[in-house]
């Protein structure tokens with residue numbers, strides 16, 4: 001089975017290492033992505049803070065933001081050293097900050113530059129010694145920019161970037177409107193057009209094509225998987241994490257799923273909170289904030305969530321908060 005079949009999207013401020021650890025307790029096979037890390041932050045900042053993670057999080061892809069081939073190559077080298085399984089280039093983020101840095105979605109207007117970036121990353125991600133593994137270099141992008149609605153735009157982008165050595169394209173199936181919409185609106189207002197992504201797969205059958213955008217049910221995932229290589233899910237997986245509890249069996253052909261009940265996952269997260277506190281001084285709310293949707297739809301979920309998000313408890317040990325959060329049996 002191809003490793004991109006099902007994945008959780010890169011989400012800034014959301015899919016940090018704690019979130020990924022949590023998701024990994026619920027699904028072992030689903031591919032996980034980091035938040036976007038800019039080459040500037042990586043090359044001039046605290047590398048460990050950005051790249052350190054638990055081995056349990058694997059398979060794990062590092063998403064990069066940048067547009068300078070040399071910097072991206074250097075960052076891809078770091079990704080390899082730090083044990084990532086993939087390095088992904090962000091060509092889909094429409095935020096103003098990212099536009100000022102001239103990367104993200106506006107890179108779709110410059111397929112040749114993206115090709116140069118990919119070429120440099122592929123070279124850096126390929127080990128010089130045999131026996132070491134090469135990291136796949138992948139690209140996440142939109143189907144168009146602003147009012148550019150024609151299929152030819154995204155087809156030519158993919159064609160040019162594929163020639164540079166990218167074999168995996170993760171396509172958020174809507175345009176990015178670079179002026180006038182916030183990033184949040186840019187995930188909601190431009191219409192979804194999955195048929196464009198299906199057409200890409202038909203025209204480039206040798207590439208791995210993954211669709212992203214607006215997927216909320218397993219049924220929708222199956223519909224996409226009948227045409228494409230993979231589905232990437234963002235917000236719904238974050239807000240309703242227990243949805244992922246049957247994915248290993250359903251999508252990956254495993255005989256069992258890693259977690260059979262929410263309470264066991266919660267207990268494992270409390271252990272992880274204690275471990276992070278001891279190892280790095282991390283306060284439990286940084287971890288707990290990602291699991292607030294765990295009991296969604298279950299009796300007592302509201303009170304449970306309130307306890308775990310109660311700022312006045314932040315000085316208490318995680319075990320104590322856990323006791324207070326227990327729902328009536």
Ligand SMILES: Cc1cc2nc3c(=O)[nH]c(=O)nc-3n(C[C@H](O)[C@H](O)[C@H](O)COP(=O)(O)O)c2cc1C
Pocket residue numbers: 009010011012013014035036063090092093140172187212213214215232233234235236
């Ligand atoms: C809070 C948040 C942060 C995001 N940050 C990133 C990011 O760092 N890199 C990226 O490529 N996309 C980012 N996205 C977009 C998602 O990866 C995804 O493309 C988008 O949410 C559509 O998928 P969905 O409808 O399944 O959520 C972000 C989305 C959200 C909600």
